[in-house]
Amino acid sequence: MHVKKDDKVIVISGKDKGSIGKVIKGFPKENRVIVENVNVRKKHLKATNQMQQAGIVEEACPIDASNVLLYCDTCKKGVRAGVKVNDGKKERYCKKCNATFK
DSSP states (O other): OOOOTTOEEEEOSSTTTTOEEEEEEEETTTTEEEETTSSEEEEEEOOSSTTSOOEEEEEEOOEEGGGEEEEETTTTEEEOEEEEEETTEEEEEETTTOOBOO
């Protein structure tokens, strides 16, 4: 997968197109990611014991990883990432401006 946890991404297709958020969790086998404040669903919860509060909870659902691009802060848009090796370590960089991602 081209994105990892804590990456800043922009959604490029779907109902949340143009939204920018942080990757909360990735599912590499399914090629899906959960992005904060994107694809939010309302779930009705029933109290399972007397101490628990019942109600409606909003939760983020996974979207396909192909629908997001890494967001470059210097370019201010979604970009493709390349990989280069520096001192034996792999680094991802912006293909437009050559800025490295954390």
